[in-house]
Amino acid sequence: MDNAIKKMDRPIPLGVVKRLPVYYRFLTGLMKKEIERISSQELADKLGVTASQIRQDLNHFGSFGRRGYGYRVKELQEVIAYILGINQRKNMVLVGAGNLGKAIANYSSFREKGFFIKAVFDNDPAKIGTVLANCKIKSIDFLEEFLCSNNIDIGILAIPVENSTIIAKMFEENGVKGIWSFAPINIKSRRNIVVENVHISESLMTLSYKIQSE
Amino acid sequence: MDNAIKKMDRPIPLGVVKRLPVYYRFLTGLMKKEIERISSQELADKLGVTASQIRQDLNHFGSFGRRGYGYRVKELQEVIAYILGINQRKNMVLVGAGNLGKAIANYSSFREKGFFIKAVFDNDPAKIGTVLANCKIKSIDFLEEFLCSNNIDIGILAIPVENSTIIAKMFEENGVKGIWSFAPINIKSRRNIVVENVHISESLMTLSYKIQSE
DNA sequence: TAGATTGTTAATCGATTAACAATC
């Protein structure tokens, strides 16, 4: 499939990348309903965007439809999965086994998409040794050692803000490729590592604004 | 303070609204360090944006700085809080007391900002009657009744996707002003209610893309 | 006053939308 995907000369706008998972989710839903084809117009109507935008977004990566016909749902879903790296095994470690960490670890749909939690770390002696997501929770003291001897793609930060910077640094220095952070702080992407911050509390403030401004 | 905030003739771009919480968080940090003034340039440097953007963003709402001086940290923080509706009491109900619901309920900083969970609902008999965030968990059967007899601003959806649409509708029909949804589905804003979707799994896919494209 | 920095207008840039020839 690789040769059907455009080599990207320029970086893809972040807005485009953030829409791909939306398309992916919807297409997966269509597949479950055994719908085989869809036009950009139908897709746009369902998602509340324009057909132009969908076609432009896809055009960054290649041509995946047929004129006069539209897109084959399964094919397009697979192409987007490929672009996003879904189903291409990613090994993750989870740091922080609080409620949020537990919620993440138990979210089975990640595993189905190829994202596997290989180890869980925490600094709470009461949690160490208990089991989460098939992993015996380890002391944070063993994190660095574990990273050195295992090929980890993604480090998940589900710990309070105080410790997040030092753990992020440890990820960076030990070959982790990306950080998925839930700490209320902006961890910056650097040369060796990319970061996706999930700012839950900022999202509540955005909602609060929307309510006010009604 | 109200009269210092511009009456908004046109809706504020969502991008602007989403940056305000970032500014707010940073300014709160400065306050803790007892820093009293800051220029748009300094702020921009720290946040990795341009000074122009910060001044433009604020300009949507009014003039809060002094030429030749910059901004008083406390004043600007308070103005942004006011714009976002922080510290203006919001009553919330939480639907779903799984790990994610628990994580949200225990996140104390919401309460400090004026967001209070007034009741928690779940459909699991094992959970009903237990206590979370000072609330005895109620059966989902009592949700509608509760919404009718209490003034609820925000409904939090922390349940599987199957049930989320029906609960969202119940929120809408019973005077809830906003929905904060963690379900992997796009709940649409309607005439009477605004929605903020937190798509955790989409964020992981975005990270996955960033890793691939390195 | 001189220096600094805002508020705001103007210029630029990029993203979205529209249009249409290509073609299934």
Place this chain on the structure above:
DNA sequence: TAGATTGTTAATCGATTAACAATC
């Protein structure tokens, strides 16, 4: 073939950046 819908170019729109007069 005729109709439909893409891929892609061109036009539009909006957001970001630059510039600078106002003024603290």
